[in-house]
Amino acid sequence: MTATRAEVAVEALVADIETLVRCESPSSDHEAVARSADVVAALGRRRLDTEPDRVVIDGCTHLRWQFGEAPRVLLLGHHDTVWPIGSLETHPYSVRDGVLRGPGCFDMKAGVVMALYAAAGAGNRPGLSILVIGDEEIGSPSSRRLIEEEARGCAAVFVLEASAGGGALKCRRKDASLYRIEVDGRAAHGLEPEKGVNAGAEAAHQILVVAALADAERGTTVVPTALSAGTTTNTVPAGASVAVDVRVWDEAEQWRVDRAVLEGSRMRISGGINRPPLQVDASSGLFDLATTVAAELGLGALTAAAVGGASDGNFTAGLGISTLGGLGGLGGLGGLGGLGGLDGLDGLDGVGGGAHADDEHVVVAELPQRTALLTALIDAVLAK
Template identity: 40%
Template structure:
């Protein structure tokens, strides 16, 4: 659908195929006369966290100025404004720099196929606007206050799975001959959680566990899944190795364990150039009557991948929404057009300033 929309509006479209999670769609609006050929990059993802069939069970609705539906804020609305901004520039002759819009298919599971595509696009770009939903500052009403919050910093996240092996035995007749993988895991959960350091912004959460064979068998296997969040790239390696050491060092004799990384996001770390990009966006929004602040969040996004490539990045420039990943997810309908206007003006200015 996006590819057809872009083509109808005169953009050059490239489909980057992926048979696992879905294709990436890259649309370009070139400017061959620009001295600096690095494009302004508009970034977004098409997937949601919801299961197949969710739109049928819970269709798109609008009530009292808010839209509801799967992914309505995270991030269908952001894709809509980016697509229309790109189309508007195509109709009006483009920017003073090239423009690229990249949409991917697997952000909600850590972008396993899209990450190299995103990183390659970031290395070519002058700056990135990622249209995850913006937020209402606490106590605000958009219609009344015309205020919003965007994201200038995000935590990185590593999502891991630990597999534990033991030795099965009859729990009544041969208990002493067994080695319980569940008991080994149980001893390690508080050690893993103990790596949390809230003052440094580090959290470790053992969010899922399972294991065992039958109630009357010493458990021959167990597993857990671990969520690590951290603030700076410099923290990552030591934390992953600390988790690996805890997991893979046996506590119950006769057991073993192995840790694997299932996916991860890099942190969105602020730089002087990303601050310059935010100030460009803030000034554009102020000119349109919207007060914008920047906040740090523990949530992860593809913007961490672009920032790690050294590309100035601003996240959450989509329309205002909330309650993402829940049945109560909403979008402030009145924020859609202003979000598109601010993004367009910011892209125009960034095309000149971010050199």
């Protein structure tokens, strides 16, 4: 039996996603990220019939396609993941019962492929730009300026990050602040600890102090994460460090936590505020447009979500540019209400779940619908 055009499209989508997932690309491994960039470039060349610009900053490879002058629509994504080399051995790529699995498939290699297909299907490419960066998962240290420069002057930014539950678009995101607290002590043998200064014990104290800055009522989370101390089991630790992940809803709370972490400290503290919050008023216009487009395509009502995770869409929304992400599921606006002001959305990847976790997955049947929605959004904005 001859496959329908829709079936061919989904088969091609899945095949390209598989190719990209099988190329592991942890953010900290620049050689792996460069290999992944080669794969993305090849996929884009086949779909778009043009080469991307390769932008290497501090050893990290980013890709950019520009069609015409003065971009008005930016498709924004990343090809790096949190998964270390070798993860395919423990979390192999697979497609079973309509569910695609593999390291980084949902966050966000499926979204990268969807962006290429949507751009290929757009009726009018001049004014479109695609930016796929290689260090989003570690805070976009080398790519932030590139993202902001590419977004300036755009009417809309569509972020291909993982969608929220049920495929909801992400209309609001918390900020992200990242800190590293380092403690200096003095080493000594474990049988005479009084001669040392235990950096590990002091780090443990600081973990409790910092964690207490969280405020559940305000939705503020302060999470000590990666911790290291000492060298051997019978030596008083001469050094210790702990990373701290902070997420808040508004800038005032962001600065409250920042001052509390930094003030009065005699330890070395690096890092700080990484991304501003993405407020609902930066996504309302594009969400309304997406709702209209989805209805015209017969996709049903869209849902919106507020989420704790930050993305590169926080950068573009911070510039006052309409930003929309999480182009995943279908449903209503839920409890967000009162959307207005600047346009923008995030989370336009496929429908799935388990980002950064063992059960990371993408629902195959939703891929063509989500790609069609993105294509229609590109055409709608460029037609204005």
